[in-house]
Amino acid sequence: MLNFDHAASAPTHPDVIRTVAEVMEAHSGNPSSIHRGGQAASKLLERSREVCAAALGGVKPGEVVFTSGATESNNLAIKGSLLGRKDGRVHIVTTQIEHASVTESCLQLEELGFETTFVQPEADGTVSAEKVLAALREDTALVSVMHVNNETGAVQPVEEIARAVKLRDARVRVHVDGVQGFGRAGLELQASAIDLYSVSAHKVRGPRGVGLLFVREGVRLFPLLTGGGQERGLRAGTENLASIVGAAKAFRMAAEDRVPRAERMTELREELIAEVRRHDVLTLTEPKISAPHIVHFTFPGLKSQVILHTLEELGMLVSAQSACAAKTEKPSRVLSAMGRSREHATSGIRISLGDEHTSRDVRLLADALDKAVRRLAPLEGRKR
Ligand code: PMP
Numbered sequence: 001m002l003n004f005d006h007a008a009s010a011p012t013h014p015d016v017i018r019t020v021a022e023v024m025e026a027h028s029g030n031p032s033s034i035h036r037g038g039q040a041a042s043k044l045l046e047r048s049r050e051v052c053a054a055a056l057g058g059v060k061p062g063e064v065v066f067t068s069g070a071t072e073s074n075n076l077a078i079k080g081s082l083l084g085r086k087d088g089r090v091h092i093v094t095t096q097i098e099h100a101s102v103t104e105s106c107l108q109l110e111e112l113g114f115e116t117t118f119v120q121p122e123a124d125g126t127v128s129a130e131k132v133l134a135a136l137r138e139d140t141a142l143v144s145v146m147h148v149n150n151e152t153g154a155v156q157p158v159e160e161i162a163r164a165v166k167l168r169d170a171r172v173r174v175h176v177d178g179v180q181g182f183g184r185a186g187l188e189l190q191a192s193a194i195d196l197y198s199v200s201a202h203k204v205r206g207p208r209g210v211g212l213l214f215v216r217e218g219v220r221l222f223p224l225l226t227g228g229g230q231e232r233g234l235r236a237g238t239e240n241l242a243s244i245v246g247a248a249k250a251f252r253m254a255a256e257d258r259v260p261r262a263e264r265m266t267e268l269r270e271e272l273i274a275e276v277r278r279h280d281v282l283t284l285t286e287p288k289i290s291a292p293h294i295v296h297f298t299f300p301g302l303k304s305q306v307i308l309h310t311l312e313e314l315g316m317l318v319s320a321q322s323a324c325a326a327k328t329e330k331p332s333r334v335l336s337a338m339g340r341s342r343e344h345a346t347s348g349i350r351i352s353l354g355d356e357h358t359s360r361d362v363r364l365l366a367d368a369l370d371k372a373v374r375r376l377a378p379l380e381g382r383k384r
Contacts, residue, residue, distance in 0.1 A: 002361055003317045006203075007150055007180060007294060007352035013205040013250060020207060020246040031239050032228060041241055048248035055248075055255035056182075056197070056214055057189045065213045065231045066244050070179045071101040072224075073198035073213035074144075076235065077175040078105040080221030081142045081196070082114050089141035089171075092116045095127050096337035098146055102177055106144075125154035125287045125338050129161045133168060142173045147181025147197075151321055151334040151350055153294025154287030155185045162193035173219065179203055179211075183254030184262060184291045195219045199251070201243070205354075206250030210243040261355050265292035268353055268362045275366040279373045281380070283344065285335075295351040299373075300343040301380030303329065307349050310376055314368035319350050 003011065023044065029037030031045045049061040056064070067073045082092065092106050096118045106116040117135040121127050127145055136143075143165050148155050158181075162174040175196040181187060183204045189197055197214040201207055215221060215234070227236030272295045276284045285296040299307050304320030311318050321332045331345030351365070 001315050001317060002364060004351045004353065004357075004365060005317050005319045006354035007350065008319055009202045009208060010205045010354050011356075012202075012207060012246075013253065015253075016206055016246045016250050019249050020242045023242040023245045027241055031241060032230065044245060045239055045241055048244050051248040051252050052212055055251040056199070057187065057191075057255075059190050059214055060217060062232070063214055063217055065215055065234050066239060066247075067211050067213055067235060068209055068240075069202070069211040070099075070177065070198045070200035072235075073200070073211050074099065074101040074175075074177055075105050076213055076221060076224055077196040077198060077215075078102065078142065078144060079109060079224055080234070081173050081175070082109050082222075084222035085141060087141075089139045090114045091137050091140040092142045092144065093119060093132055093135045093140055094144040095119045095121060095132075095146070097121050097125065097127070097149055097151075097334045098144065099150060099177055099179070102144055102146070121154075121337055123339050125149055125152040125285065125334065126289070127156050127161070129157055129164045132161050133164055136165065136168060136172065140169070140172050142175060144175040144177070146177040146179075147187065148179075148185050148291040148294075149287075149334060150180045150294075151332060151348065152285050152287055152296045152338075153180075153291040155181070155289040155291055158194065159187065159192050166193045180291060180294070182251075183258055184265075184293055186258065189214060201247035201250050204250050204254035206247040207243045210240055210247045212247070212251075262292040265353050265355070265357075268357055268359065269293070269295055271359065271362050272351060272366065275369055279369075281373060281377050285348075293353045295353075297349055298335070298340070298344040298347045299349065299376070299380070300341070300347050302347050302376055304347055304349060305329065306379075307347065307372065307376065310372045311349075311368055314371055316365050316368045319352070320348060321350070 027041045029041040031042040049064045052064045053059045053061040119131045147158050158176045165172050173195045176194050178197045179200045182199045195216045200211040223234050225236045276282050276297045282297045332348050335345040
């Protein structure tokens with residue numbers, strides 16, 4: 001079985017597994033304890049924070065808040081920015097194509113009286129800075145736009161958006177869900193205008209259930225988890241030290257050789273794109289700028305699940321929508337927002353590459369795709 005669903009979760013790197021096991025064996029101390037065991041754990045925790053800060057592009061270690069993953073990071077960034085404010089700013093600008101952890105956070109805030117504008121993307125899945133600016137109001141507190149869309153791979157102009165927003169109103173905060181962008185699309189966080197950036201370890205071969213939120217110095221958040229005051233009071237709870245150390249290793253590896261890895265992936269991606277283009281029943285989704293690890297196409301007339309299961313029978317694991325939405329047969333929110341018809345929005349397939357994929361793997365996938373098309377095209381009424 002070949003796994004082409006790395007955007008849902010990438011296989012944990014063997015070095016990360018080893019590191020996690022070593023930390024679990026060697027460190028049973030609570031980083032908050034003042035005895036020797038606690039101090040050793042605390043030292044390792046702070047060392048991991050430094051590694052993550054460097055991997056994010058030279059930000060300050062104090063700007064890294066460890067979380068249980070990007071769902072929590074997004075919740076903390078959004079709810080933490082709106083709750084407890086005293087300046088009357090109650091409005092959020094986000095997009096129609098965000099991950100559920102962003103969308104649902106905004107919808108939950110709406111139940112409490114806050115307001116959201118969901119900006120529509122262009123037909124290619126890119127969010128325009130002009131549309132984001134046009135949605136700003138005097139009472140806007142936060143703009144939240146993802147770095148790379150997890151379904152189509154569209155790279156969003158997040159830095160342009162952040163700069164334009166700050167120019168218009170320096171008091172509006174900018175959050176970016178960087179889950180699919182970190183380690184794939186470049187971004188100099190330190191020099192950027194972005195205030196908050198969410199990252200998840202398991203998308204870059206780290207452990208599942210651990211992530212971080214970059215919180216720029218001076219940005220205050222209302223904590224969602226209170227208790228023992230860990231993570232500068234922003235996220236109470238005994239730290240998951242072994243996973244954090246493993247995550248730091250994965251983040252470092254992802255950042256270190258990002259450019260050559262992206263180049264290799266881009267070559268593989270182009271091979272796959274050429275294969276998709278060969279089949280006139282498939283429609284390639286073509287964002288203006290795409291991340292190197294995602295190829296998306298639709299097969300109008302068939303349900304995503306049917307295509308997905310056929311490819312699985314042929315030994316290939318791919319996905320339909322994001323993993324969180326995979327079990328529904330509803331049209332993709334992302335494709336619908338891009339103005340695609342229901343036929344397209346229910347027949348999307350996402351192939352996502354990882355750094356260990358080879359040209360041979362991609363050729364095997366191309367063969368499977370060819371077989372799947374031959375098998376399925378007659379079902380949707382076209383003669384091949
Ligand atoms: N945002 C995006 C864009 C994602 O792809 C995902 C993972 N599906 C998340 C947020 C949630 O990350 P996590 O699994 O770490 O909670």
